[in-house]
Amino acid sequence: VPERLLLVEDDDRIRAALRLGLEDEGYDISEAASAEAALAALEAERPGVLIVDLGLGGLMDGFDLIRAVRRTADLPIVIVSARTDTHDIVAGLEAGADDYVTKPFQIKEISARLRALRRRIVPVASAGDSLAGESPSTDLVLDSGLTPPLVLSTARGTVRRGEQDVHLTLTEYNLLCELAAVQGHVMSRQQLLERVWDQGFFGDERLVDVHVRRLRTKIERDPSDPRIVVTVRGLGYRLDPG
Numbered sequence: 001v002p003e004r005l006l007l008v009e010d011d012d013r014i015r016a017a018l019r020l021g022l023e024d025e026g027y028d029i030s031e032a033a034s035a036e037a038a039l040a041a042l043e044a045e046r047p048g049v050l051i052v053d054l055g056l057g058g059l060m061d062g063f064d065l066i067r068a069v070r071r072t073a074d075l076p077i078v079i080v081s082a083r084t085d086t087h088d089i090v091a092g093l094e095a096g097a098d099d100y101v102t103k104p105f106q107i108k109e110i111s112a113r114l115r116a117l118r119r120r121i122v123p124v125a126s127a128g129d130s131l132a133g134e135s136p137s138t139d140l141v142l143d144s145g146l147t148p149p150l151v152l153s154t155a156r157g158t159v160r161r162g163e164q165d166v167h168l169t170l171t172e173y174n175l176l177c178e179l180a181a182v183q184g185h186v187m188s189r190q191q192l193l194e195r196v197w198d199q200g201f202f203g204d205e206r207l208v209d210v211h212v213r214r215l216r217t218k219i220e221r222d223p224s225d226p227r228i229v230v231t232v233r234g235l236g237y238r239l240d241p242g
């Protein structure tokens with residue numbers, strides 16, 4: 001079944017070009033020319049992926065749309081932005097987008113970004129896993145000081161406190177899993193870019209920093225004094241569960 005993709009762009013020509021190209025890449029495309037139309041289409045068509053132009057003509061712009069979507073949905077969002085708008089890109093990521101491409105863009109580039117935004121299956125080692133005869137645990141206690149504790153379950157693909165789900169976006173979840181797979185060891189921004197976004201040397205490290213900040217607001221007791229996802233100055237990030 002082809003993945004349904006909602007394309008939000010107010011420029012008819014760009015939208016048509018995106019549609020043609022992404023249909024060739026195997027997506028089932030829905031279109032919206034405004035944020036308002038996009039919200040209605042999200043409700044009606046339940047797309048699995050969203051592509052959003054930041055400059056939209058209606059009362060809401062792309063930032064408003066992303067924030068509105070993120071209140072209820074975890075689906076991947078990719079921004080399409082004019083090349084010069086570096087401030088806009090960061091603002092769009094902070095609003096909740098997962099990645100971006102700049103205009104003029106190539107369909108192959110967008111397609112590669114979309115492919116990268118899939119749920120990662122990352123084995124998470126817990127203390128004791130290496131003992132012979134024990135089946136590997138898929139649960140990792142992130143914060144045992146809370147009652148109930150905060151637990152990452154890679155079998156369920158969730159972060160939970162008791163029965164309460166902590167809603168992470170796909171990218172936040174993937175980021176957490178990559179750090180969990182090497183818990184206690186630093187991962188550089190470059191490594192995280194490669195593993196979570198499939199981006200190599202020329203990737204944008206701001207992607208990592210913005211998503212770490214967003215992840216912290218959801219899992220840390222005090223996001224301004226993080227204890228779980230720790231910054232290692234000059235090196236990168238480290239997961240300190242416990």
Ligand code: CA
Nearest residue numbers: 010011053055
């Ligand atoms: Ca536009």
